[in-house]
Amino acid sequence: MEEVPKHKENSTEELILKAAKLVFSRKGMAGARMQEIADEAGINKALLHYYFRSKENLFNAVFYDLLGNIQKKFLGILNSEMDLFSKIRNFFTGYTDFLQENSFLPGFIINELNQDPEKMINHFRDAGIKPPPKLILQIKEEVQKGNIIQIDPMQLLMNMLSLAIFPVLAAPLLKGILEAKEGDFDQLMEKRKRELPEWFINSIMKK
Numbered sequence: 588m589e590e591v592p593k594h595k596e597n598s599t600e601e602l603i604l605k606a607a608k609l610v611f612s613r614k615g616m617a618g619a620r621m622q623e624i625a626d627e628a629g630i631n632k633a634l635l636h637y638y639f640r641s642k643e644n645l646f647n648a649v650f651y652d653l654l655g656n657i658q659k660k661f662l663g664i665l666n667s668e669m670d671l672f673s674k675i676r677n678f679f680t681g682y683t684d685f686l687q688e689n690s691f692l693p694g695f696i697i698n699e700l701n702q703d704p705e706k707m708i709n710h711f712r713d714a715g716i717k718p719p720p721k722l723i724l725q726i727k728e729e730v731q732k733g734n735i736i737q738i739d740p741m742q743l744l745m746n747m748l749s750l751a752i753f754p755v756l757a758a759p760l761l762k763g764i765l766e767a768k769e770g771d772f773d774q775l776m777e778k779r780k781r782e783l784p785e786w787f788i789n790s791i792m793k794k
Contacts (some may be wrong), residue, residue, distance in 0.1 A: 600638055603628050607649045612691030615698050616646050647710075653692060654714035660685060665719035671729050674722065676784040679751060683780045686755040693756035718744060735791045743791065750783060 606628035610619045621642055625635040639645040664677045686692065700707045711717075718741065726740040754761060754776065762772050 599630065599634070603630070603635060603638055603645070604649055604652060607645050608653075608691075611646060611649055612695050615695070615702065616642075617702060619646075621645075650710055651714060653689065654710065654716060656685070658715055662716070662719050665722040667721070671722075671725050671735070672788050674725075675747070675788055678747060679784040679787070680780055682751040683755075683776065683783075686752065687776065690755055690758065693752050697756070733793055736793055738791060747787070750787065754779065 603624070607619075607624050610624045610627055614620075614623070619642065621635055622632050624645065625632045628635070635645075639648065660681055661678060664681065665674055667674065669677065696707065722744070723740040726735070726738070726743055729735045730737055758772065761767070762769075765772070765775070767775060
């Protein structure tokens with residue numbers, strides 16, 4: 588095969604990853620087909636195989652790219668030297684934005700967990716996704732100082748993740764229950780992004 592110029596390699600690879608993200612989000616790993624991904628990217632299947640060799644390789648590339656973004660943006664925040672309340676504010680704001688931009692991700696992860704839980708767990712482990720030690724220590728210290736209520740750090744972390752993920756995961760259901768049109772729901776999410784951190788902080792502050 589003719590050698591592909593380096594600048595074109597980068598742009599073609601990005602195009603493939605973007606197309607694969609869309610197809611995997613619709614079909615999952617098992618249901619996706621390389622031909623469908625090639626069609627979505629507007630390239631031929633041979634070129635797709637030139638870059639990634641197999642669907643497994645392509646899936647791993649897409650998923651590790653997303654997990655890398657999560658690790659960089661959010662574990663970086665939670666393991667930083669910020670005070671606890673600043674971390675909570677930055678986490679909720681940033682995570683809401685990230686999930687809105689990648690709204691397929693929570694459902695996609697749940698679907699893949701149902702198909703092959705061990706594989707998905709290994710993906711997270713390999714990407715270094717784990718409870719942030721600085722945040723865990725910080726929560727314990729704030730409890731000891733009497734600044735926040737008595738709470739298990741893991742419970743606090745699970746509460747943060749649940750509150751951030753659920754509205755995106757359940758968006759179709761919430762739109763129906765709330766009788767909210769697309770624009771109305773977007774406004775609700777923007778308002779939630781501002782109000783949720785303050786509500787959460789108030790709920791854990793020692794009165």
